[in-house]
Amino acid sequence: MTSSNASTAYLTVACKDQPGIVAAVSGFLFSKNANIIHSDQHSSDPVGGRFFLRMEFHMKDLESKFEDFKKEFSETVAVKFEMIWTLTPAWIKKKTAILVSKFDHALMDLLWRAKRGELFTDITMVISNHPDLREAVESFGVTFHHIPVEKDKKEESEHKILELLNGKVDLIILARYMQILTSKLIESYPYKIINIHHSFLPAFVGADPYRRAGERGVKLIGATAHYVTEELDQGPIIEQDVIRVSHRHDIEELKILGRDIERQVLSRAVKWHLSQRVLVDGNKTVVFV
Amino acid sequence: MTSSNASTAYLTVACKDQPGIVAAVSGFLFSKNANIIHSDQHSSDPVGGRFFLRMEFHMKDLESKFEDFKKEFSETVAVKFEMIWTLTPAWIKKKTAILVSKFDHALMDLLWRAKRGELFTDITMVISNHPDLREAVESFGVTFHHIPVEKDKKEESEHKILELLNGKVDLIILARYMQILTSKLIESYPYKIINIHHSFLPAFVGADPYRRAGERGVKLIGATAHYVTEELDQGPIIEQDVIRVSHRHDIEELKILGRDIERQVLSRAVKWHLSQRVLVDGNKTVVFV
Amino acid sequence: MTSSNASTAYLTVACKDQPGIVAAVSGFLFSKNANIIHSDQHSSDPVGGRFFLRMEFHMKDLESKFEDFKKEFSETVAVKFEMIWTLTPAWIKKKTAILVSKFDHALMDLLWRAKRGELFTDITMVISNHPDLREAVESFGVTFHHIPVEKDKKEESEHKILELLNGKVDLIILARYMQILTSKLIESYPYKIINIHHSFLPAFVGADPYRRAGERGVKLIGATAHYVTEELDQGPIIEQDVIRVSHRHDIEELKILGRDIERQVLSRAVKWHLSQRVLVDGNKTVVFV
């Protein structure tokens, strides 16, 4: 924590679009002697749309005044515009849990970037339905939990996972976790679970997508990072990217390239989430980068 | 036509993979004092796969010896390996017809590139089910045919189109032609009809795709050029590309960007087709670029 | 001009960073019942940096109140923060002149996009030191001036150009104009002249860059659009992009690909400039897209 970070926070706002929002927010910040460092805003529609705002600001001694600041903003600004809002201190690392199965490419990339400070987060635990990645995870000094998932005891397993997570994490990353989450887990962490999956043009829904994409001769393969919602793989998209392929790539090579693009896309999505850059607008996202 | 082109040809070969194919083809060319300028080959599978070859070669006085060359290659090499093959003179411009409706972005790009020699082809006619683009087309000195398509007289219209095309074109480009072709037309030009359409991850099949992609908050929009086959939009993909978008792009801007990427992808696909770089392998393509 | 555009304007601001700027600007807009549609801001440095702001706002009857609005903003807000600022009506098309030599790819792309409304501008004239492109330009209904540039009469020619431009254009685009401008012309249009040139990694300064890039075997070729300043090709960069190439591309093909990327980069830079998205910060730009 630098002294600079201890006086920086991220404010996000979503509300019905109307005149005066920016004036109210920036007026409030000015009255507190806060200096806006970055600000982004978006209206989903010039007429009758939703308004989205993210501000990053500096304020002397913010840490000690944080709760008062929050209370006053709520009462004097947020209530008036019926805002859905967050205020996040930049000096506190969010706590993250990673769920994973056997593929380690996305997991390793996250552990590595967290270790070198590229992702400002504490990865407090890795949970897997397989024991294989224990050593790799523990070599980073991160706790590894093996929670097997048996077909008819799925709820039992997830109960254990929820107990491990309970109150301890701000973000859950599915880094190729090959189990479908129950509604209970999803509802406990609304827009706080990020999943990564492969993407193609067109999509190949179902089993063995790389083989089918290869058979169809696609010229691009990609990956999509999205928030997890009830509807499988249909949550708000945070980030996507692709890489060119050709007839020269066999299925094995497509998979290797797919892993590369998956870990890049996931790490970008996580990075943006951690600094409150991703706001949800219905089933899509506003990403202020 | 440069004198150099008059002695250059493209040879493409597809057959069952087996030892000796390259030796036979290159031995034949050597026996004719032909010099291979470019050569690409591909085996779809190391064991039991299909073999694909494209060679570009120089041979003195090839134009005058063309028919003899072709006959001899057929009898001494092609028959032996049961090859599906083409031999295309580089000095003859292929004849192209463009079918279009009202959108002109892809059409204009093709006319323009043909005019400046980037596409080595004679665009002999443009056919449209609307009269709107006549002036734009004729300003390039290209013949414009207006063939309206009425709902219950679709076959009649296509009959007229077939008559116009009959024996006069080597390639048909659907540059945003908003009519579904009948089997008869498709079968008359196997792998000689190229279509362009928008692509997203995931795909949005059906009406109003840009609106739906916008609503889903996709971060990439793209385009796919493919050969037209019986199954709608499911023919072998020749080329794909994407462009990044964000929440800042409204539907109208998505469409503008979509048009840009469509015309780039289509013109690349057409260019590769014209120099015989695209070989069909079942429902995919081998593109030698 | 839609009625919507007649009440929309772009406000840009640059000044020393300090608390209260956004509060003052947004407070002023709110007091005028204006609704902010888009807003972007940037501080070049959290401490002691420059502040940049672009707002797009709606205000009823703005057209009729425009001069009053401007005056009041100047006196009550801009003066206080020593702002460098612009207020641009969205309903007035800026007037553009294009200077060109013989290459027509960038020129045609601009004429075409302006015609179809993708670029919101009136291209009022095209000036060339060669007569070749007259017909192409006039077919768009645009005036073409042929101003030859002789080696020892360069100033004379530029004098004629300045007379043609004088008071009639808001933007000058050098669409492959192969003459170096004099200081007089540059100073008359500060940050209002956009140039496009090829770019490579590394750069190949001087003659025949494509040949030299080809000889060096670069794997990417690109283009840079920048504002013209006194120092040749060293003005603030607005946009850059690249395209992959390989040993398979000969010099001629590199040039074709180079033209494609040049026209894309230039048209993006022009589009952003026209909607006041480009702010200059010393020798770099802040581009709000």
Place this chain on the structure above:
Amino acid sequence: MTSSNASTAYLTVACKDQPGIVAAVSGFLFSKNANIIHSDQHSSDPVGGRFFLRMEFHMKDLESKFEDFKKEFSETVAVKFEMIWTLTPAWIKKKTAILVSKFDHALMDLLWRAKRGELFTDITMVISNHPDLREAVESFGVTFHHIPVEKDKKEESEHKILELLNGKVDLIILARYMQILTSKLIESYPYKIINIHHSFLPAFVGADPYRRAGERGVKLIGATAHYVTEELDQGPIIEQDVIRVSHRHDIEELKILGRDIERQVLSRAVKWHLSQRVLVDGNKTVVFV
């Protein structure tokens, strides 16, 4: 080593272009019952150019017949066309040494990809002029040598490095090794030393390039992997790539993105080198991918 790999080899050929080369090579392979899996060729110029060929072929019991095969090819084919050629068994992992200073991003990526089989190589040692990365390297089971380089004892240090390398490595990777190699080391490993460095449009030669690129407001930052030759950073380029940046990225973020693109570009270059896909043509490369 799979049984399949034990019968696969890569043949590369460079010689003066002339008719009959492919016929001779493929005829020889056919006479040995070898089946060509992949083949790529390139002529640097249709007239008077250099010819480049890479073939990947299968041949039963190749391992046991390897030396005989090599001798016979040399005597019956290579000599005749004055070929510069290589024949590389696909079943033997090349031995690689990595030289590194303090930055670990490229090093870690290579170690990791080698471990998971994405790079088919044995990394036999890591040599650094700093002790910092010992633990990270040894955790992969790879030997770490700390060879300090003092200003006036540079030759002494390199003498030690050469002794460590001597006869033990096929490839040397400079994964951000911040020392200039002496001619002696470079000459000992011609086109067997790969370096990675940052790249911009335009280039910023000298100290502190990211700061200067940031000050110039570049919109793309990139990386170049190349073979090391006598002239510093001027050797044949193997691979390049870029990533978009904007005014929103500060110098620190530019460096993080730069590291990402550096490791991707380096790992691609190394992968291609390992499977003999990179042929040198004067000061450029022919890369058959």
